[in-house]
Amino acid sequence: MTSPAQAPPIGAAGMARWAWRQLTSMRVALLLLLLLAVGAVPGSMLPQRGADPAAVTGYFRAHPASAPWLDRLGLFDVYAAPWFAAIYLLLFVSLVGCILPRTRRHWAAVRARPPAAPRRLDRLPASAVGASADPAVEVAEAAASLLRRGRYRVERRERPGVLEVAAERGHWRETGNLLFHLSLVVVLVAVAVGSLWGYRATVLLTPGRGFANSVIQYDSVDAGSLFDPSGLPPFTLRLDRFTMRFVQSGPQTGTPDAFVADVTVRDSPAARPRPARIEVNSPLRVDGTLVHVLNPGYAAHITVRDERGTVVFSDAVPFLPRDKNFTSSGVVKVPLPGSNAHGDIGIEGLLLPTAVLDERGPRSVSPDPLDPALFLTAYRGDLGLDGGDPQSVFRLDTSGMVQERVGGQPFRAALGLGESTRLPSGGSVTFDRLTTWVNLQVSRPVAQGWALGGVVAAVAGLILSMFVRRRRLWVRVLAEEPGRTVVQVGGLDRSPGGDLSTEVEAVLREIAGPAVREPAPARTAPAESAGSESTVSEAP
């Protein structure tokens, strides 16, 4: 848009003005667009901390040499990296710097009257000449009212012997264009506000369990830096039942069919409990907070007794699915502080809803609980729970423990529903029943209405800017002699690829009858160049 050729005289202000002109030029905007596109790509190729921190750790283990360098470049958290932010912030500055002057110009253009007709209408990309027997005044009046009906703004001008009608339409094109770009700024700001004040958390529940909506009850929290944990709505939620259904027949047998969480919600400690249902695609909404079903699994209700037969553990233990048939792994940690000679009990197991044991080892062959089994082994010793380090609930730290053995072989047992096994060191494990668990996501969207309004306005603006055509049309009426009025019509379509010939001819036909002679030769050539030249109405 601006020419970088004439460099201003040296000086800080001059340099700043030069830099600003560069930044707000279309060429730089174009490069920034492409740069942003290229910059977004590595985030889809490399594991990202925000989405999958475990995969990032895995990448570090697999590529110990290159990973630290990639990390220094922010490539494991691309979309939060300073260089990525720099690109899109520069792009938005460039956008605003381009849009504001254009808005000013457009404001003036909208209020201006249609410009006077050029001297030679036949030089326009589309033009036609005709004659009428009506008086000039009537022809001009007819032209003006016809164009007004065609939603042109019309301006009539008069010179001796010549009447002119200037018409213009399509200012919505630029209005839409400006609306689109300004809406993008609104979306960006709304998203920034949302990520600063919003949060997302997860809570894993087995049926019968619940949580109160406060940060200490979440299993994990991903919050913006301005998130205020004290302002959470004080609801409580209990999971009554979680149902998984799978396709029972046909080619897609075994794929998930429905995940349904039936819950009881209390909107505040004083409120009456009410039942609610959460499904995939239909979250629960409590006081501006959303609760989604994230991922499910099977849990085993397990009871552990010590050597004396005392129940030391009895609870539903969630197992993490490892395949489509819910072959799931999990652990039971039973701390037995001080009182026991063998130390804590740790159980590592596979939970199989439909168990099969063959040469490939124990695994599940259906996600439905047709023949549940729990395959387990046991460890005794120190679970390491007192160390203060956070531990996964799905993994056992066996560094301080010894695997139980029977006759020199590691101890293994396979339990059906209701079955028990004795541990070699004493005590027993019972697989009481199979149940389910679900990971719920709790989040509070912030400024989402603004973001939504922004994108809706952006799409509306985009549609206007792409489909409204900006046109100017002029009619010149010359009273040549009584009973003979010459009518010239010329048109200019300022949108790319536009051509007004048909409309020009239609206008002439309407006000004066068909064209008397063909206007300027080779009409096609200017029509084409009008397409590629009109930079006026396009985006910055």
Place this chain on the structure above:
Amino acid sequence: MTQTYALWSNDLVYAAIAVLTLALLCLAAEASFGVRSAAGRRAEELVPVGVVADAPADQVSRPGTPDLDEAASTGSGRAERLGRIGISLTVLATLLLGLAVLTRGMAAERAPWGNMYEFAVTGSFLAGTGWLLLHRRYPALRVTALWLVGILLTTLGLAVVLLYVPAGPLLPALRSYWLVIHVLAAMISAAVFTVAMATSALQIVRDRAEQRGVADRGYVRTMPSAARLDALAYRVTAFGFPVWTFAIVAGAIWAGQSWGRAWGWDPKEVWSLVTWLAYAAYLHARTTAGWQGRKASLLALVAYATLLFNFFGVNVFFVGEHSYGGL
């Protein structure tokens, strides 16, 4: 009954492939006869310069009008006839694909775009329909027919051989009316971008020929001018871009409802943004000094490549929350 519909759908896809193959042969023959026939060239020169606005386009679609008797006995007449048969066959194949989509939907009892196979078949149907509609509006698009049919054949071939999955219900995550809106918008814009891509590619070919002064020879001669192709590609892309924007927005709204976050930088989301940015760059490039014409067309091709990668590559190479392809 649903099983019967599913079989019909499969047969209809095969039938469409067969018909498209014939259409491809006809259109390819048309292109080569049109090139060889000197008489056709003479006949074309006799066409008076434009009475209507789309004159250059009409010249291409009706090369032999002034002297039908002479033209019919020559290669040009034959080429014209073959071309008409090719277009008719394309219409027929599109109808067959429409029926295939319909029966697939009846077999699965849902909108038939829940996995990559269905996406490819429905997308091909929309691309065919979109081309036919756009061709009515902009007759100069006629020159892209051969290439469009080629693309449809490739897509359908891949769909049948690599992507096929039997008809069945949707994953729970996909069961939402947003699937209909979001994926339909994505498919429509992809179909429109495909037509634009063929036009941009030909623009590059024609532009090179014009610059080297050989635009009056061979296949290039049958094309509209580079400026006209450029304007056409722009019009078509400008139609597809708001639809693509809407597809992303609808996806974000659905993601907010289904996953509890509107935008999570999932690979599919990243690549849809990359495509959006690339097309935005193309639309801006056309009005930036030094980027017009062939360079802008190249950008359009790059943008289309990112679109293709998003549809196929992302499902194959990356694991994300859009892994519904059935691969």
